[in-house]
Amino acid sequence: METLAIMEKKSIKFYIPSLEEIKKIMKMPIKVRGSAFEGELEYILKKKGEKGLKAVEKKTEELGYPIKYKEIQDTKWYPVGLKMISDYAYLTVFNWGEKEIAEIAESSTKVSFIVRLFMRHFLSVEQIFRASARLWSRYFNTGLLEIVDFHNVEKRGGHGYGILRLKNFKLHPLHCFYLSHFFIGIAKLTDPRLKEVKAEETKCMFRGDDYHEYLLKWTYK
Amino acid sequence: MIEKESKRQELEILKEDFEDLKKYLDELREILPVSVCTLSSFLVVVDMNKTAEILTGYAPLEIIGQHVGVLFYPQKDIVKLLEEVQNKERIREKETTLVTKNKEKIPVSISISLRKDPKGNPIGYFLTIIDLSKIKKYQKQLEKYTKELEEAKTASDIRAEAITRELSGLTKNLEHKIEERTLELEQSKKALTNMLEDTEEARKIAEERTKEAEERAKELEERTQELEKLRTALANILEDVDKLRVLAEEERDKTRAIITNFADGLVVLDKKNRITLINPEGKSLLGVGAEEVEGKILDTLTEKSPFKKLAALLKKKEGGKALSREELSFKEPPEQILEITSVSLAPREETVIILHDISREKMVERLKTEFVSLAAHQLRTPLSAIKWTLRMLLDGDLGEITKEQKDFIEKTYQSNERMISLINDLLNVTRIEEGRYLYRPQLAQIEEVVQFVITSYQDEVKKKKLKLEFKKPTKKLPEVKIDIEKMRLAIQNFLDNAIRYTPSGGKVTVSIRDTKKSIEFQIQDTGIGIPKDQQERVFTKFFRAANAIRSETEGSGLGLYITKNIIEAHGGKTWFESEEGKGATFYFTIPIKEKFTEFLKTF
Numbered sequence: 001m002e003t004l005a006i007m008e009k010k011s012i013k014f015y016i017p018s019l020e021e022i023k024k025i026m027k028m029p030i031k032v033r034g035s036a037f038e039g040e041l042e043y044i045l046k047k048k049g050e051k052g053l054k055a056v057e058k059k060t061e062e063l064g065y066p067i068k069y070k071e072i073q074d075t076k077w078y079p080v081g082l083k084m085i086s087d088y089a090y091l092t093v094f095n096w097g098e099k100e101i102a103e104i105a106e107s108s109t110k111v112s113f114i115v116r117l118f119m120r121h122f123l124s125v126e127q128i129f130r131a132s133a134r135l136w137s138r139y140f141n142t143g144l145l146e147i148v149d150f151h152n153v154e155k156r157g158g159h160g161y162g163i164l165r166l167k168n169f170k171l172h173p174l175h176c177f178y179l180s181h182f183f184i185g186i187a188k189l190t191d192p193r194l195k196e197v198k199a200e201e202t203k204c205m206f207r208g209d210d211y212h213e214y215l216l217k218w219t220y221k
Numbered sequence: 222m223i224e225k226e227s228k229r230q231e232l233e234i235l236k237e238d239f240e241d242l243k244k245y246l247d248e249l250r251e252i253l254p255v256s257v258c259t260l261s262s263f264l265v266v267v268d269m270n271k272t273a274e275i276l277t278g279y280a281p282l283e284i285i286g287q288h289v290g291v292l293f294y295p296q297k298d299i300v301k302l303l304e305e306v307q308n309k310e311r312i313r314e315k316e317t318t319l320v321t322k323n324k325e326k327i328p329v330s331i332s333i334s335l336r337k338d339p340k341g342n343p344i345g346y347f348l349t350i351i352d353l354s355k356i357k358k359y360q361k362q363l364e365k366y367t368k369e370l371e372e373a374k375t376a377s378d379i380r381a382e383a384i385t386r387e388l389s390g391l392t393k394n395l396e397h398k399i400e401e402r403t404l405e406l407e408q409s410k411k412a413l414t415n416m417l418e419d420t421e422e423a424r425k426i427a428e429e430r431t432k433e434a435e436e437r438a439k440e441l442e443e444r445t446q447e448l449e450k451l452r453t454a455l456a457n458i459l460e461d462v463d464k465l466r467v468l469a470e471e472e473r474d475k476t477r478a479i480i481t482n483f484a485d486g487l488v489v490l491d492k493k494n495r496i497t498l499i500n501p502e503g504k505s506l507l508g509v510g511a512e513e514v515e516g517k518i519l520d521t522l523t524e525k526s527p528f529k530k531l532a533a534l535l536k537k538k539e540g541g542k543a544l545s546r547e548e549l550s551f552k553e554p555p556e557q558i559l560e561i562t563s564v565s566l567a568p569r570e571e572t573v574i575i576l577h578d579i580s581r582e583k584m585v586e587r588l589k590t591e592f593v594s595l596a597a598h599q600l601r602t603p604l605s606a607i608k609w610t611l612r613m614l615l616d617g618d619l620g621e622i623t624k625e626q627k628d629f630i631e632k633t634y635q636s637n638e639r640m641i642s643l644i645n646d647l648l649n650v651t652r653i654e655e656g657r658y659l660y661r662p663q664l665a666q667i668e669e670v671v672q673f674v675i676t677s678y679q680d681e682v683k684k685k686k687l688k689l690e691f692k693k694p695t696k697k698l699p700e701v702k703i704d705i706e707k708m709r710l711a712i713q714n715f716l717d718n719a720i721r722y723t724p725s726g727g728k729v730t731v732s733i734r735d736t737k738k739s740i741e742f743q744i745q746d747t748g749i750g751i752p753k754d755q756q757e758r759v760f761t762k763f764f765r766a767a768n769a770i771r772s773e774t775e776g777s778g779l780g781l782y783i784t785k786n787i788i789e790a791h792g793g794k795t796w797f798e799s800e801e802g803k804g805a806t807f808y809f810t811i812p813i814k815e816k817f818t819e820f821l822k823t824f
Contacts, residue, residue: 042282075236075243110285113243116268120336120344122261185286192265192288 016091017084017172019063025171026065026081030142035074035115036083037067039108040090044069048094059089074113077141080171087174101174102181109185114138125152125218128190129162135186136166143169148213158220163202166212170205176212177201183216195221256350259336262343264289264303276329276352278322289348294318294326302333303346310335319350328353486559486576494519494535497571506559506576507531527551531574534561548579558583586654594651597644604641611637639775646779649710650762653786660704660790667740667811668698668733670705674712675731678720686725692732701740701811703791708811711787714780715744715807721776722769723748723804739793739810750801759797760785768801784809 017025044053053069060067065085072078090096090104109115118138121131128135129147136145144167152160164183180199187197196219203213250257256273258266266284269277277284277292289303290296298317306312312333319329330351338344480487486503490496496514504510507527514522519535522528534547550558562575611634613619615627622630652658675691682689719729727747734741749768751759758764763778781795788795788809799805 042280046280046282073240073243075240107282110267111281116259119259119261119267120338122263122267123342123344189261189265189267189286191263192286193263 015173016088017174019088021172022063022081022084022088025084026079028080028171030080030140030169030171031077032080032083032141033074033114033139034072034076034078035112036108036139037069037072037078037086038074038111038113039104039106040086041069041072042111043100043104043107044090044094047100052094055093056086056090059093060085063089080140084172084175087178098177101178102184105178105181106185106188108182109189115186115189122190125154125160125162125187125190125194126150128186129164132164132186140169143167154220156220159218160220161215161217164214164216165203166214167210169212173204173206176204176206179212180214183214187216187218193221194218256352258289258292258348258350260289260303260346260348262345264300264346266292267345273350276321276327276350277319278325283322292319294320299331302331306333306335306346307343314351316353319352328357485578486574488531488574488576490519490572490574492570494532494572496522503576506557506578531561535563535572535574556580590651590654593647594655597647597651601641601644601648604637604644608634608637608641643777643779646777646783649783650779653783658707658786658790660707662702662704662791664700664702665705665708666698667701667703667708667742668693670703670708671712671731671733671742674709674716677713678716681720682729685720685723687720687723688726688728689720690728690730692730694733694735696735698733698735698740699813701813703811704787707787708791711784711809712742714784715742715809718776718780718807719744719746719748719805722746722772727804735813736810737813739812741808741810743806743808745804745806747804750803750805751797751799752801756797756799760795 040056041053044056048055057067057069063085065082067082067086067089069086087101091101094100114135118131118135121127121134129150132147133145136143146165146167148163148165150160150162152158152162154160166179180201184197184199187199188194197216198218199214199216201212202215203209203211205212250270253270254272256276257270258273259268261267266287266289269279269281269284274280274284284292290299293299294317302312302315302317312331314330314332316328316330319327321327330353332349332351334347334349335343336345336347480498480500483500483502486506487498487500488496488503488507489498495516495518497516499507499509499514507514509527514528519528519532522532530549530551534549546560546562548558549561550556557578558580560577560579562577564573564575565571566573611630614622614630615634649658672691675689678689716729716731723729723746729747730743730745732743732745734743749772751766752768755764755766759766760781762782764781765776765778769776785795788811792812793810795807795809797805797807
């Protein structure tokens with residue numbers, strides 16, 4: 001009921017996983033690096049402060065999977081289900097929706113230690129696209145991210161786009177939404193001249209496709 | 222299997238090292254006091270340590286992903302520096318301005334290092350930022366303090382200078398005042414000393430005055446006694462005065478009687494020429510009544526002819542001359558000649574005029590002169606006849622005469638000559654007195670006239686063995702207008718006297734000199750001289766000094782009288798100096814110009 005209520009309220013493409021779904025995900029062998037939690041930690045602290053953070057941590061505790069955000073190590077592997085617990089907790093505690101989770105996803109790219117290590121590849125939009133598979137493997141121990149297409153006119157007022165394909169990774173539609181904004185965050189971090197970056201999941205395993213495919217488009221200032 | 226286990230262990234170790242490294246980095250990131258930013262190759266902020274977050278005020282989420290330019294002002298400076306780093310790889314400590322989240326501008330020093338991948342490709346930048354605000358603040362404060370110090374120093378210097386100047390001025394003023402005060406003190410001291418001296422003097426004077434007063438008192442007492450005596454004496458005097466008054470009144474009556482009966486006329490004038498007294502003879506002589514003139518001023522009586530002449534005569538009288546004597550003649554019949562003698566009486570400034578009628582004396586004198594003239598004329602003719610007869614006898618025109626006869630005739634001739642000379646002198650005198658002595662002036666050198674006379678006496682001089690010297694002037698004398706004949710006569714009289722009264726062997730010196738205003742003639746002899754008591758009569762008629770008479774010399778006593786008249790008629794004057802027994806020096810002057818003009822007017 002809660003999930004439906006939120007969905008109705010937000011009218012968004014994604015939905016918050018149910019506890020049953022989370023428990024199911026918790027059982028998956030998929031792991032994620034601790035750096036994936038850095039985005040929400042900074043965002044919650046920024047928006048709600050320590051008190052907010054405590055509330056979220058309390059929620060995770062209530063859910064039976066207590067998370068101590070500041071104790072999470074960036075390079076350590078954690079069950080991907082915890083990431084879903086975390087998402088569920090802050091969304092429900094603060095009644096956040098699409099906007100907030102999009103910002104958290106983009107924030108994650110800014111504060112992630114993994115991204116920082118990966119920074120040497122951030123020499124151009126094309127290079128980051130081409131290095132995306134390597135970045136994926138540093139976050140998740142499952143799945144394969146590959147570049148399908150890339151086109152870019154690097155000049156004032158120019159346009160570009162790229163298509164990323166994620167195979168063998170089926171977690172939850174909320175994560176599909178999170179990823180689309182994570183990719184936007186990465187793109188924005190790459191080149192400040194990009195005026196507008198949009199991402200659309202053109203193919204999704206939850207919609208019956210064999211893989212996920214994300215179309216990213218941008219224009220230059 | 223063992224190899225797989227070994228690799229797993231290596232991985233585990235690597236993982237552990239990696240995690241330790243991560244932790245080390247996190248700690249370093251937290252505690253590093255310098256702000257550090259990591260920039261992508263696109264100059265995007267991709268990381269920032271805690272110090273940088275604090276300095277910029279940005280949370281990581283706010284700044285990461287932003288172009289680094291948002292952190293600096295002006296943006297172009299940081300971009301330029303980052304471009305430079307491409308070549309230099311490192312830039313150290315460049316000062317710029319950091320713009321915080323709150324738009325606060327902070328001075329910072331930045332250092333930039335270029336990041337490279339293992340292949341050497343640039344992959345971004347490390348940017349370190351050091352906050353200089355405090356340093357700048359301190360610097361500004363320091364500059365401010367330095368400036369303030371400098372200003373304070375300058376102000377202090379100026380103040381010091383002003384104070385020095387002021388002090389100098391004050392010192393000068395003080396010195397000046399001290400000088401003034403010293404001077405004043407000295408003056409005061411001097412004044413005080415003077416006052417003390419004055420006081421001392423005053424004390425002395427007071428003492429003296431007291432003494433004097435005492436003396437005066439004593440004197441006064443004596444005076445009082447004297448006055449007492451004087452009073453007594455005065456009483457006696459008054460008695461005497463009374464007696465004298467009676468006597469004076471008697472004397473006055475006598476005087477009045479004398480005046481009234483005085484043979485001459487008497488007129489008394491006060492200092493304003495008011496007639497205060499006129500005796501009956503005076504009234505008679507002046508032909509007026511007492512009531513007509515007494516109390517009237519002489520000048521106001523001019524309508525009456527005698528008084529008019531009298532007033533004119535008195536005016537002519539030289540001021541201050543106590544006594545003057547003039548003759549006054551009245552042509553109106555009966556013709557009358559009065560000798561007017563005016564006497565000034567000093568105490569009351571009164572004038573007494575004595576009118577003496579000399580009409581008779583004048584008439585007698587005139588008759589005498591006429592007689593002499595007539596007699597002389599009458600005598601000269603027969604004397605001339607005698608002269609020429611005797612001359613003929615002496616020259617043998619009337620026959621031979623014996624020597625004895627000749628001597629007698631010679632003496633007779635000389636006597637006759639003297640007679641003729643006397644007659645001539647008498648005639649000249651009468652001419653002079655009658656005003657008939659005519660002059661014929663002409664321009665002449667007086668030197669020549671003198672020389673002529675001297676030459677004519679050469680025989681006489683030789684005969685008497687005298688030494689005659691004529692001292693001629695060194696320069697030529699100016700010509701004077703003279704009657705040569707009369708002038709010869711005057712000089713001849715002087716020379717004749719000198720030769721006559723100078724004994725043999727004596728000396729006669731004649732000299733002439735130019736005194737600019739006149740020609741001065743001088744004749745000096747070593748003769749018998751003129752007795753002192755007779756000198757004032759030398760130029761009067763018929764005068765012969767006693768010693769001259771005793772010397773048995775001949776002379777009429779008219780020569781000097783005639784000479785004096787001739788010289789005065791030429792506007793000159795005569796005088797002499799003499800001492801009996803030592804000779805005499807006679808002088809006369811003839812005026813050269815102005816006076817001569819006056820002289821000419823008389824002709």
